[in-house]
Amino acid sequence: MDESNDIIVVGGGPVGAALALGLDKQGCKVTLLEARAQAGAEDDARTLALSHGSRLILERLGVWPLSPPPTAIMEINVSQRSGFGRVELTAAEAALPALGYVVEYGALQRALTAALAHSGVQVESGCAALAVSGDTQQARVAVEQAGVRRELQATLVAIADGGAGLELSQVRTRDYAQSALVCDVASEQPHRNRAFERFTDEGPLALLPNAQGWALVWTARPQRAAQLAALDEAAFCAQLRQAFGNSLGAFTLRGRRRVFPLHLKVAARPVAPRCVQIGNAAQTLHPVAGQGFNLGLRDAFELARLIAVRGAADAGGNELLNTFFNQRRFDRTATILFTDSLIRLFSKDIPFLMPARGLGLAALAVIPAARKFVARRMIFGARG
Numbered sequence: 001m002d003e004s005n006d007i008i009v010v011g012g013g014p015v016g017a018a019l020a021l022g023l024d025k026q027g028c029k030v031t032l033l034e035a036r037a038q039a040g041a042e043d044d045a046r047t048l049a050l051s052h053g054s055r056l057i058l059e060r061l062g063v064w065p066l067s068p069p070p071t072a073i074m075e076i077n078v079s080q081r082s083g084f085g086r087v088e089l090t091a092a093e094a095a096l097p098a099l100g101y102v103v104e105y106g107a108l109q110r111a112l113t114a115a116l117a118h119s120g121v122q123v124e125s126g127c128a129a130l131a132v133s134g135d136t137q138q139a140r141v142a143v144e145q146a147g148v149r150r151e152l153q154a155t156l157v158a159i160a161d162g163g164a165g166l167e168l169s170q171v172r173t174r175d176y177a178q179s180a181l182v183c184d185v186a187s188e189q190p191h192r193n194r195a196f197e198r199f200t201d202e203g204p205l206a207l208l209p210n211a212q213g214w215a216l217v218w219t220a221r222p223q224r225a226a227q228l229a230a231l232d233e234a235a236f237c238a239q240l241r242q243a244f245g246n247s248l249g250a251f252t253l254r255g256r257r258r259v260f261p262l263h264l265k266v267a268a269r270p271v272a273p274r275c276v277q278i279g280n281a282a283q284t285l286h287p288v289a290g291q292g293f294n295l296g297l298r299d300a301f302e303l304a305r306l307i308a309v310r311g312a313a314d315a316g317g318n319e320l321l322n323t324f325f326n327q328r329r330f331d332r333t334a335t336i337l338f339t340d341s342l343i344r345l346f347s348k349d350i351p352f353l354m355p356a357r358g359l360g361l362a363a364l365a366v367i368p369a370a371r372k373f374v375a376r377r378m379i380f381g382a383r384g
Contacts, residue, residue, distance in 0.1 A: 005029050005030065005031045005122075005152065005153065005154040005155075006023075006028040006029040006030065006154060006155055006156070006315060007023055007028050007029070007030050007031075007154055007155065007156045007157075007158060007307075007315055007316075008030075008031050008032075008033065008139070008141050008152055008154040008156070008157045008158070009023075009030060009031070009032045009033065009158045009160060010033045010129045010132075010141070010157065010158070010159045010160060010162040010163040010166075010281075011033070011034070011159065011160035011161035011162025011163060011279070011281065012032050012033070012034030012036070012123065012125070012160075012161075012162070013109070013160060013161035013162070013279070013280075014048075014105075014108050014109060014112060014161075014293070014297070015160045015161055015278060015279030015280070015293070015296040015297055015299065015300050016032060016034075016158075016160030016161055016162065016279065016300075017032065017109070017112040017113070017115075017116060018057065018058070018061060018063075018112065018297055018300045018301070019158055019160060019278065019299075019300035019303060019304055020032045020116065020119075020121045021061045021062075021063070021112070021115055021116065021119060021121065022060075022061060022300060022301060022303075022304030022305075023121075023304050023307060024119045024120050024121045025061075025304075026304065026307060026308040028307065028315070029120075030120070030121045030122070031121070031122045031123075031124060031152065031154070032116070032121050032122070032123045032124065033124050033127045033128075033129055033141070033143060033162065034123065034124065034125050034126070034127065034162065035126070035127065035128040035129070035162055036125070036126070037125055037126055046104075046105040046106075046182070047102060047103070047104060047105065047182070047184075047208065047210065047215040048102070048103050048104075048105050048108060048293055049073075049100055049101075049102055049195075049208055049290035049293070049294075050070070050100055050101045050102075050103055050293070050294065051099070051100045051290075051294045051378060051379045051380070052096050052097070052098055052099060052100055052101075052379050053294065053298070053379045053380040053381065054100075054293070054294045054297045054298075055098075055100075055101060057297055057298070057300075057301045058108075058111075058297075060301075061112075061115065062115055063108075063111040063112055063114075063115045064111075066103055066104075066107045066108060066111050067107060067110075067111075068104065068107060068211065070101035070102060070103040070107075071101065071102040071103075071191075071193065071208075071209045071210045071211060072091075072097075072098040072100075072101055072193050073091075073098055073099045073100040073101060073102065073193060073194075073195045073208070073209065074090065074091045074092075074098055074099065074192075074193040074194070075088055075089065075090045075091070075099070075192075075193065075194045075195070076088070076089040076090075076099060076194075076195045076196075076197065077194060077195070077196045077197070078196075078197045078198075078199075079196075079197075079198050079199070080198070080199040080200075080346060081198055081199065081200045081201070081205075081243065081245075085365070086365060087365040087371065088365070089371055089374065089375045089378075093368065093371060093372060093375070094372060094375045094376065094379070096379070098193075099195075099375065099378075099379060100195075100290070100379070102195075102208045102209055102210045102215055124143075124145060126145055126146065127143050127144070127145040128143060128144050128145070129141050129142070129143055129159075129162060129163050129166060130142040130143060130144055130149070131166065132157050132159075132163070132166055132168060132270075132272050132275055133272060134157075134272060134273045134274045134275070134316075135273060136273060138153050138154070138155065138274070139153065139154050139155065139156060139157045139272070139273065139274035139275060139316055140152070140153055141153075141154070141157055154274075154316070155274060155314060155315050155316045155317075156274050156275075156276065156315040156316030157272075157274060157275045157276075157316070158275075158276050158277075158278060158303065159270075159275065159276070159277045159278070159281040160278055160279045160280070160281055160296075160300070161279050161280045161281065161296075162281070163281055168267075168270040168271065168272055168275060168277065169267045169268040169269060169270045169271060169277065170267070170268045171265055171266065171267045171268070172264075172265070172266045172267075172268070173263055173264065173265050173266075174263060174264040174340075175261075175263050176203075176262045176263060176264065176286060176343060177221060177222070178202070178203045178219050178220065178221060178222070178225075178261075178262045178286075178343075179219070179220065179221070179222045179225035179226070179259050179260060179261050179262060180217055180218070180219050180225070180259070180260050180262055180287055181216070181217075181218040181219075181220065181225045181228055181229055181257055181258070181259050182215070182216060182217050182218075182257070182258050182259075182260070183216050183253065183254070183255055183256065183257040183258065184210065184212040184213065184214065184215055184216065184253075184254035184255045185207075185212075185213055185214050185216050185237070185240065185251045185252065185253055185254055186212060186213030186214065186251065186252045186254055187213055187214060187248035187249055187250070187251050187252075188248065188249025188250050189247070189248045189249050191207075191209035191210075191213060191214060192209075193209055194209060195207065195208050195209060196244070197288070197289065198243075198244060198245075199342075199346035200220075200243060202219065202220040202221055202224060203219025203220055203221075203288075203343070204217075204219050204288045204342070204343075204346065205217075205218050205219065205243055205244060206218075206287070206288075206290075207244070207248075208290075212254045212255070213254065216240070217287055218240070218243070219262065219286075219287070219288070222261065225259050226259060228257070229257045229258075229259050233252075233253045236253060236257070237250065237251040237252060237253060262286055262287070263284065264284065264285065264286060264336070264340060265283065265284040266282075266283050266336060267281065267282050267283065269325055273316070274316030274317075274321075275316070276303065276316075276321055276324065276325075278296060278299035278300055278303060279293075279296030279297075279299055279300065280292070280296060282296070282299065282332070283295065283296075283332060283336060285335070285336060285339045285340075286339050286340065286342075286343050288339050288342050288343060289338070289339055289342065289378060291335050291338065291339050291378070292339075294381070295331070295332065295335045295381065298328075298331060298381050299328060299332075302324070302327060302328060303324055306320065306323060306324055306327070307320070310323075330382050331381045331382040333382075334377075334381075334382035335381065335382060338377070
């Protein structure tokens with residue numbers, strides 16, 4: 001088998017798969033390395049919140065619409081518990097068919113897998129990247145697959161959701177001292193394509209519309225999140241109603257509850273030559289406002305677009321990578337700052353902050369231009 005490639009993508013999750021498809025459309029010879037068995041990824045029951053901008057990217061890659069169909073978000077309602085101030089962002093005001101979409105991770109992965117099967121991308125499942133090295137001429141990836149080790153070469157290695165143990169750059173981390181409890185719930189009142197982001201003194205509580213009713217992302221201190229996950233169904237739903245309020249009526253649990261610790265992780269530029277990190281390999285964000293995956297998808301789209309413009313002959317050259325990092329710095333920095341600031345401002349039970357937060361939400365609610373600005377930044381990124 002020819003072990004030389006134009007580009008190697010490490011990580012076959014949605015961001016890595018999107019990058020591979022985008023590069024394939026530009027005529028690049030691409031190998032996609034996925035450490036997991038593909039079936040495991042396609043059965044993933046997690047929920048993703050896609051912005052309308054991400055939908056446009058997926059349409060260009062030929063992986064939209066999805067099955068089962070996503071649930072459109074037509075309105076986002078933002079408020080704080082036990083405090084005044086409320087703002088509504090709507091698709092109509094943003095002049096868009098929807099602000100975003102709630103999709104099943106597995107459904108998106110299946111669509112991407114089907115597109116990859118009809119592309120020229122060489123997909124290596126069950127193939128783990130062990131090390132990345134290189135020089136000014138070539139990048140090298142040591143891999144292991146079915147107990148066999150070998151080395152692949154490419155002009156560029158792009159680390160997406162995979163390669164967590166490669167230690168390619170310094171990583172800045174912040175422990176939010178929070179965990180996210182996620183599950184599906186239903187309510188007495190229908191979702192009507194609304195999403196809710198409600199800030200509590202322990203963290204944001206988000207309800208995203210889906211086919212079951214709602215996808216819940218409930219942020220709390222780790223001990224509290226573990227206690228909520230251990231409650232019986234009736235007690236859990238009563239606690240959820242108390243935290244969210246009565247506007248949707250009583251809740252019922254749909255499916256199991258899972259708890260994840262929350263950290264901010266931001267990787268510096270890799271020291272290895274001809275190497276770039278995107279998606280979760282470059283930054284892992286707090287789930288507030290659902291920005292992490294959408295930022296990663298913009299990374300993939302912009303890298304593929306830049307290679308298309310500059311040509312794939314030297315995709316890993318310093319000039320191209322310098323341009324990529326410079327172009328992505330503003331969107332990455334602004335999005336990370338946005339999500340991190342929301343947690344710092346809205347997840348602390350400090351008396352003088354509550355009226356200030358309320359005034360900010362109230363001001364946003366009465367200034368249409370400000371609402372449009374916030375909506376477009378959430379949908380299209382800092383350059384939207």
